[in-house]
Amino acid sequence: MSTVAWITTRGLLGRRRFLLLLPLPVLMVAVALIPRLSGASPEEWVQEVIVAMGFTTLLPVVALIVGTGVLGAEIDDGTITHILSKPIPRWRIVVPKLLVAIGVTAATAAVPFYIVGAIASGPRLGLGIVVGSTVGAVIYSTIFVALSLVSRRPVLLGLVYVIVWEGLLSNLVSGTRVLSVQQYALTIADKASASPLLNNNVSLPVAVVMSIVVTVVFLVVAIRKLGSFSVTGETS
Template sequence: MNGVIAGISYRALLGRRRIWLLIILPLVLIGLAVLLQVIGSGGEKVTVTFMQTFAIGTMLPLLGMIAGTGVIAPEIDDGTIIHLLAKPISRPVIAQTKFLVAASILALFAAVPTFVAAYLLVGLQSGIAYGFALGALVGGVAYAAVFMLLGILTRHAVTVGIVYALVWEGVVGNFVPGARRFSIQQWAQSVGDQVSSSPFFSAEIAPGFAVPALIVITVGAVVWAGQRLRSFSLTGDE
């Protein structure tokens, strides 16, 4: 990890309009949790359904897209990536640093609010809050890698990311049984399910598949991103 690149990436990501999206989505999650608690619609079953649908199913992939593409795609679009690539820094190190920045942002803006929302609804009951927070953490790390790679591969990363997050993860992954084995959010829920003892929190993907899949997709995306950066020339051509 390179400290200078990390600092630049944090300032760029948190200083742009993306910061408002990073803040608004978690606030909506917590606000809905408070509303459910106020109207007396809590309980384990409602909480698990709510967290699966909104926290892991909607908020997490969208935050992953915002943070993952945001750490590098704008630099590629405006050409400032050339100045970074001109420095005597290994391009895989650049990719690794960008990934770590995006992953840390997701830990803060996804995993923490997920825990808070679940805690507001059921406290520490049945380990639901811990389970979903862990799921959001590991899922967020994987999303950070995948969306960072998309930001390098295509100038339409946001569009592709939205299609992936809402269509594949939100629709296909939830309603097509076979596709669930290739869904990051399903893998994240599988990991979280190992922490929770709630009978309502039951993942369909075995952890024996989900954990290796998360590792492979995360490491693979970061390595590919580093190799892809090697193809960028200092003139801006690929």
């Protein structure tokens, strides 16, 4: 497992797509500095920066880029057949790759989230939203790794999911919030930070239970789907 994780990390960090992870975190911090330096109160800009830019855009987009890359690139170029030809349980391939995706996504999101939280209200808010974003990284990464195995167009489908479901429906239609990863992450960030600046739309028990359920379901889907691949890279 450690070998698979190392190869995945080296390949991921060596690809150009890794450079796509940098603009959003930098932009988020820059946007937060503008109202802070102009003297605006946190209540005036926290929702737009932390929620709209952070939890609605930065976190899922980074997870999409990374999650679809840890297995998707190998499927596209055919190198997955080399791994599949070996007598390795499929979960021992999926799990380390997923852990790499989670680690890279969580680390990429943690830095801007902490900085913006600290700028807005101090270290407690920064740490709280890092906790929430880490939970979100786990769930989103699992979803997008599974999506890279289920579809030949995982990035396109992932963008539709991020924009339509997480970006629009979960914020406009109250009934969809119980099925929104964004809402789970926000709720956990809100409880961890104990800050009045964040608003949550689902209860903490729902957020915790649904986070576990969604992660386990999509992990099982990913393992089973990879198990259906033949050494030619096609599903059987």
